[in-house]
Amino acid sequence: MISDAERWVPEPAKDSGHGRTQFERDRARVLHSAGFRRLATKTQVHTAGSDDFLRTRLTHSLEVAQIAREMGARLGCDPDVVDVAGLAHDIGHPPFGHNGEAALDVVAQPCGGFEGNAQTLRVLTRLEAKVDGAGLNLTRASLDAASKYPWPRADGRRKYGVYADDLPVFTWMRRTAPPGERRCLEAQVMDWADDVAYSVHDVEDGVHGGYLSLRPLVEDADERAALCADVAATYSDESADTLGAALTALLTDELVRAVADYDGGYAAQVALKRMTSVLTGRFVASAVGATHSRHGAEPMRRYDADLVVPPTVRNQCALLKGMALRYVMRARAAEQWYERQRQILTELVEALSRRAPDDLDALFAPQWKAAPDDAARLRVVIDQVASLTDHAAVAWHERLVERG
Incomplete structure (x- = not known):
């Protein structure tokens, strides 16, 4: 029987003395992930750090999770599953919010474009360092709950939830879904x-x-x-x-x-x-x-x-x-400054594409070396840039582009 608590990569049984459900484990994995911490200095609407009151992607995600958890519990959903979805839903968003997303989509066209929700699935299932080859290796139910747009890129549709090379895990995730694009x-x-x-x-x-x-x-x-x-x-x-x-x-x-x-x-x-x-x-x-x-x-x-x-x-x-x-x-x-943000990300992708793998993080350099073609190598560069915080993107641009 296919289980909502099944994971993409099977894991050894945990110590049952902890008493946590699989979905509670999912929540902990997202909360302790590097990608989630980086949301603290990623733009929501206003540039992160510009005002102590204004929200960042991290505070927004915490608020979404709190609202979703209470609403889901009142409907009878597992509260940890909707909590995970709220916490994780923006984990793939790049520096500078939707402005950065638009800039990366332009330069990523040779490898299939960029979309924050598709990047979220990629971070959760591939890029986060928790389980080799599976990212955080969340349960099927938690991944499905975090998928706002459960379909691949298609002409005429601005939003989508999976890149072509992530279709295997996406297909596995949707195995218990009814035919079509219905969201859980x-x-x-x-x-x-x-x-x-x-x-x-x-x-x-x-x-x-x-x-x-x-x-x-x-x-x-x-x-x-x-x-x-x-x-x-x-x-x-x-x-x-x-x-x-x-x-x-x-x-x-x-x-x-x-x-x-x-x-x-x-x-x-x-x-x-x-x-x-x-x-x-x-x-x-x-x-x-x-x-x-x-x-x-x-x-x-x-x-x-x-x-x-x-x-x-x-x-x-x-x-x-x-x-x-x-x-x-x-x-x-x-x-x-908004035009400058787009320039920073565009030039950073161009510079890293020329200088890779030497100037990529240790996490991404092996992936670039293993990539089979130019499109796959560009996708690794996009992954690297998308992972950066607002401040890190500015610092990387200064080091790699302005100083040359």
């Missing part, structure tokens, strides 16, 4: 927790950092319409009119209006944190309640059910993401 319930819970976390928290960071004010949206109908048009074009399939109704409900909420004139003072910070907490709880509770209404109250896990998110709640979440996009990310993307 734990992956859906993690994905919704991710949406909730970065929509609510990016707005919180934007307000706190002075990048985003809600006052223009409260007062200006044209600005509200422009935001809804943005969201309809990027984050939602709903019409701008439908989104407008959801935005009106959101902006008339007393919790939201209380932060419209945020001034950074203690009372304003209390109001901002209250808005963050209540919106997070509301979005989670709505999904749990709607899923129970459709599927019943019995415990659900794996492929027993699909997560149900009410449309109004999903629209409000998309609107918050739109606020962060419109007022924070686009403004930051116009800054000279």
